[in-house]
Amino acid sequence: MRQDLLSDIQNRLGRDRVKVSEPLSQHTTYRVGGPADLFYEAQTVDELVHAVKLARSLHLPFFILGLGANILVGDKGIRGLVVKNRCAGIEFKGRGRVVAESGAVVADLIEQTKAGGLSGLEHFAGIPSTVGGALWQNLHFLAPDRNRTVFVEEVLLGATLLTEEGDVIEVGKDYFSFGYDESVLHHRKDVVLKAAFELVPASVADIQQIVDENLRWRAEKHPDLRQFPSAGSVFRQIEGLGAGRLIDQCGLKGFTIGRAQVSPKHANFIVNLGGASASDVVQLIQLCKEKVKERFGAELTEEIRMVGEFCR
Ligand SMILES: Cc1cc2nc3c(=O)[nH]c(=O)nc-3n(C[C@H](O)[C@H](O)[C@H](O)COP(=O)(O)OP(=O)(O)OC[C@H]3O[C@@H](n4cnc5c(N)ncnc54)[C@H](O)[C@@H]3O)c2cc1C
Structure with missing residues (x-):
């Protein structure tokens, strides 16, 4: 530079x-x-x-x-x-409304809203995210019945943005055109500054129960992030079918390139065994795509975002 x-x-x-x-x-x-x-x-x-x-x-x-x-x-x-x-302020506005700055960590937001007896965000317990990242991707997780997916858009009222054009504006949630792993932020260089959520009253014990169940479920199904660094699920679902199942059926669980590995616990997680390079991860991503295409004729697409410059 x-x-x-x-x-x-x-x-x-x-x-x-x-x-x-x-x-x-x-x-x-x-x-x-x-x-x-x-x-x-x-x-x-x-x-x-x-x-x-x-x-x-x-x-x-x-x-x-x-x-x-x-x-x-x-x-x-x-x-x-x-x-x-790192803008992490959280304000309670009354009547279930909470405004969080976009760098607020969702885990902190869950703790604070739970303490205030407000329900809606506990479904995302255990997912590492800021509020800005949550809106970028329309953060989601399975509902307590495990039959339905809950999206962050369901509790979002609106947001304050610095737009691509340079204006600071307030928008309603419709602005985001949310989908599965999708929002307008994938297509416009807007920056989320704050987000307003509308939550409903619930007892601290009921909210805590959902938090605990989600954390237990995640601990059972997913590799432990502290031991096996990752970015969560690598690939999007294909027509409602989990990519992990397809990768597993290709016999790739546990397959390793360099220091990156298709997690033996969940095949849609590619984990860093310690000292992995981005190139190791990219090669495993390619391999999963090739094998799934060969065996099922299906195209896997990445849920995670590739950022910056990669070695050829
Ligand atoms: C172990 C593990 C489990 C996971 N499980 C789930 C899960 O169950 N459900 C799920 O949906 N996701 C899951 N994820 C993925 C991840 O947690 C979410 O996508 C999360 O929302 C990412 O937030 P972040 O703050 O880390 O965003 P980053 O990864 O830092 O950024 C992601 C994108 O958002 C953009 N962005 C961030 N902040 C802003 C902002 N203020 N304004 C505009 N753009 C912004 C970035 O520029 C980037 O393009 C998991 C990840 C891990 C590691």
Whole structure:
């Protein structure tokens, strides 16, 4: 990066606040990823807006990072500015309405709304996510009866955005055109600043019961993130059929390339055994796609987002 550009950014965001060549493996749940040219942690919504506007005015590419739980960052890292979103304020507005800044961690939001006797977010217990990441992907999990999927859009009222065009606006949830693993944020470079949720009263004990059941279910079915870093399910469902089942039927459970492995516990998880490169993960992704195509004629598509530069 040009020295004058770097100095300009450091002067405007704070010399001690902008890190150069920050390893993104430290900021993703995969524990994989090369360096960000520049890395800045926005602590307030004003700082988030300022950093994005600055990058846009300098024609510098930027990437908004939540918990890095749904991305695979390439081994060569991300060019431009990575803005780690740490705006985490949560406000109770009365009548079940809660407004959270987009860097708020969903687990904290669940804890606080549970303590306030408000139900609706407990379905997402155990999923690593910020509020911004949750809206990007329309966070989802199985309902307590395990027969239906609950989406975050169901409890969302609206949001405050910094739009692609540079305006700060309030939008209703329809703006997001939510689908399964889908929202307008995949197609527009809007940045979520805050989100408003509408929750319903419930007893703390009832909410806690759903949290506990979900955590138990996840612990039974999914590899433990602390031991086996991952970004959750790698592939989308195909016509309601779990990709993991197809991968399993290809005999790929436990298959390893480098330090990445198709989890023996759940075949839609590709885990980092420690020291995996993005390239290891990408090769396993390719292999799963090829084998599933060969055996079932079905095309797997990634649910996780590939970000930055990958080695060829
Ligand atoms: C063990 C494990 C289990 C998982 N289980 C589930 C599950 O059951 N259900 C499920 O839906 N997901 C699951 N996931 C995936 C992941 O947790 C979600 O997709 C989550 O919402 C990602 O949030 P994040 O903050 O980490 O986003 P990141 O991964 O940091 O970012 C994802 C995308 O969102 C964009 N983004 C983030 N913040 C903003 C913002 N403020 N404005 C605009 N864009 C933004 C980023 O730029 C990026 O494109 C799982 C992941 C793991 C590791």
